[in-house]
Amino acid sequence: MTLSERQSLLYIDRIFLHERTGSVALNGLLERDRSVRRREHAFCTMDHIVDTRPGRGDETLMPSGRDFIVATRHAAHETGIQLFDIADADQGIVHVISPELGIALPGLTLVCPDSHTCTLGGLGALAWGVGSTEAEHALATSTLRVTRPQTMRVTYTGELASGVTAKDLILFTIRELSAAGGAGYAIEFAGSAVEALSVEARLTLCNMTTELSAFTGLIAPDQKVLEYCMGRRYAPQDAVWEHASGYWQSLRSDEGANFDCEQLMDIDSLKPQLSWGTSPQHCIDWNGTIPQPADASDEDQATAWSRAQRYMEVRGGSRLADYPIDAAFIGSCTNSRLSDLRDAAAYLQRTGSRVAKGVKALCVPGSGQVKRAAEAEGLHEVFLHAGFEWREPGCSMCFFAGGESLGDGVRVISTTNRNFEGRQGLRVKTHIASPLTTVASACAGYLTADTPL
Amino acid sequence: MPFTRHTGVAAPLVRPNIDTDTIIPSREMRTVSRSGLAAGLFAPWRYSDPDTRTENPHFVLNQGAFRQASILLAGANFGCGSSREHAVWALVESGFRVIIAPSFATIFRNNAQRNGLLTIELDGDDIERLVQWVSDDPETCPLSVDLEACTVRHDPEQQVVEFSIEPVAREMLLSGLDEIGMTEQSLHHIDAFEAQDRVKRPWVYLGQA
Ligand code: SF4
Numbered sequence: 001m002t003l004s005e006r007q008s009l010l011y012i013d014r015i016f017l018h019e020r021t022g023s024v025a026l027n028g029l030l031e032r033d034r035s036v037r038r039r040e041h042a043f044c045t046m047d048h049i050v051d052t053r054p055g056r057g058d059e060t061l062m063p064s065g066r067d068f069i070v071a072t073r074h075a076a077h078e079t080g081i082q083l084f085d086i087a088d089a090d091q092g093i094v095h096v097i098s099p100e101l102g103i104a105l106p107g108l109t110l111v112c113p114d115s116h117t118c119t120l121g122g123l124g125a126l127a128w129g130v131g132s133t134e135a136e137h138a139l140a141t142s143t144l145r146v147t148r149p150q151t152m153r154v155t156y157t158g159e160l161a162s163g164v165t166a167k168d169l170i171l172f173t174i175r176e177l178s179a180a181g182g183a184g185y186a187i188e189f190a191g192s193a194v195e196a197l198s199v200e201a202r203l204t205l206c207n208m209t210t211e212l213s214a215f216t217g218l219i220a221p222d223q224k225v226l227e228y229c230m231g232r233r234y235a236p237q238d239a240v241w242e243h244a245s246g247y248w249q250s251l252r253s254d255e256g257a258n259f260d261c262e263q264l265m266d267i268d269s270l271k272p273q274l275s276w277g278t279s280p281q282h283c284i285d286w287n288g289t290i291p292q293p294a295d296a297s298d299e300d301q302a303t304a305w306s307r308a309q310r311y312m313e314v315r316g317g318s319r320l321a322d323y324p325i326d327a328a329f330i331g332s333c334t335n336s337r338l339s340d341l342r343d344a345a346a347y348l349q350r351t352g353s354r355v356a357k358g359v360k361a362l363c364v365p366g367s368g369q370v371k372r373a374a375e376a377e378g379l380h381e382v383f384l385h386a387g388f389e390w391r392e393p394g395c396s397m398c399f400f401a402g403g404e405s406l407g408d409g410v411r412v413i414s415t416t417n418r419n420f421e422g423r424q425g426l427r428v429k430t431h432i433a434s435p436l437t438t439v440a441s442a443c444a445g446y447l448t449a450d451t452p453l
Numbered sequence: 454m455p456f457t458r459h460t461g462v463a464a465p466l467v468r469p470n471i472d473t474d475t476i477i478p479s480r481e482m483r484t485v486s487r488s489g490l491a492a493g494l495f496a497p498w499r500y501s502d503p504d505t506r507t508e509n510p511h512f513v514l515n516q517g518a519f520r521q522a523s524i525l526l527a528g529a530n531f532g533c534g535s536s537r538e539h540a541v542w543a544l545v546e547s548g549f550r551v552i553i554a555p556s557f558a559t560i561f562r563n564n565a566q567r568n569g570l571l572t573i574e575l576d577g578d579d580i581e582r583l584v585q586w587v588s589d590d591p592e593t594c595p596l597s598v599d600l601e602a603c604t605v606r607h608d609p610e611q612q613v614v615e616f617s618i619e620p621v622a623r624e625m626l627l628s629g630l631d632e633i634g635m636t637e638q639s640l641h642h643i644d645a646f647e648a649q650d651r652v653k654r655p656w657v658y659l660g661q662a
Contacts, residue, residue: 134563304469
């Protein structure tokens, strides 16, 4: 339904909530005596605040964390929506379990009060992050008032070299287009390198479109996506599956479609990317040189670089390998799926290396399903043997909320998506990278993507 | 609350990419509610030690008249990062009614609109002018924002900057309408849409028909 030239009332097919922001939306509804219009289309998980240490319960290290958990459970029961509670076999990070359970599917509209909801564009879903008040609107009316975004297509030419991953691809894209480069756009990722990505890698690529400030990102669904979705718990079956999969295959941009903006990027010689600063756009080739503020293109950039370098305690002109690390973190909605854990574990097995002395290393699977699948393959033993902790599923140390942290002011290599000041703890210096680069650095004890094949 | 006109002290914080983790860090979101957030606003910059709330004297909102600021002059891509609406709630609870920046992150702008916080996009040069107007004497040189006329005025100098804003957003702010209530007027359209859509996309509808 059209509301104005640029605004429409869009039907929202799925709503996902988590205990951090979802509880506020559900409470808002209850306080105003409103109900969830279609309970069967709304889901909730515990991922942000819940502890990831083995043997966990409702208690968490985050101050007042328990209140969020209890309030969410209460609100989910009151409103009658499906909750993946702490002990549920399918509990996990919202953007990991949503495709895993077939809650997100190609062509569906899905919102969640969480900015990384764009992850699900990897399946060809139209999924985006909203605020708590918008989530309340979607819960109460099954719709949202949406201003139509502009369209951008990013087409990659060339193929990813071996050892270079979807994470490197998206970091490079942010580095090229800037952290504000996607503002106001829905971005389609295209090109043979994208088609060659596994579905899990596509989720990683789309995950960080929010770091471009884009409305969302997506990839046209293909045969791989259909195979991925088939048989999942909330996916259609039998005749409806046939109907749905036929429809999904029609979801692609027309030949010669017009985009408001087209970007071409050659990625044949792309190298593993590592961040040096406090914005995801502060990335360089892993063996490159950290830029000098004197070389910035304008004064604003120079100031931003100096600020970032002061916070990160790195010098312009130096190399990342000059910096020893204190901790390594594998996890988050960006890189905690089975293929990510396999990548990292394969490196450990291939090189026989262990985590360097003095480095605290953690591996946090994204969901109960990922954890069980990884354990069935023995990956947990590989991680444990190398000196990693093996955790219960959740967001864990991807963000700091006053609870558990890797230590005050430490330097961390992390497979997460945000390297903002304080994101992983007070004064913590976060370098973001792929699981492969992270495990290589954890074993070397300094920042490196030197990964002998 | 409806927004028509507002006059107040404007504080310059013209840095690009001010993210919502900085506006309100996760550790400052301590309760399952929309309030109790003002003390955590800009905590990483406002306090030299967030735990003891020791103020950082170099931060603009800790300085003189800027403590009473209700208008913020900011850099591009304001409100990027996490979707937390708490960033808007913290600003509103701290008395802010208007944020002026060259651009805003989409989720932040949507959240602001739904909480009566006006976001105005002006280009960098215009913002520089505003910064110059207010920096000399913020107390006697407040800015006046008029949403009906779409202007930002600086009275002592008799200067005016015009801005444009999406018409639907402007209407919503002017009327202060509850958006959910507005949409509920269209529930019969939504029911009719579902009846048709169920035939076209049956897999969307979980549970019984
Ligand atoms: S893993 Fe990190 S980025 Fe992803 S949803 Fe959780 S806190 Fe957010």
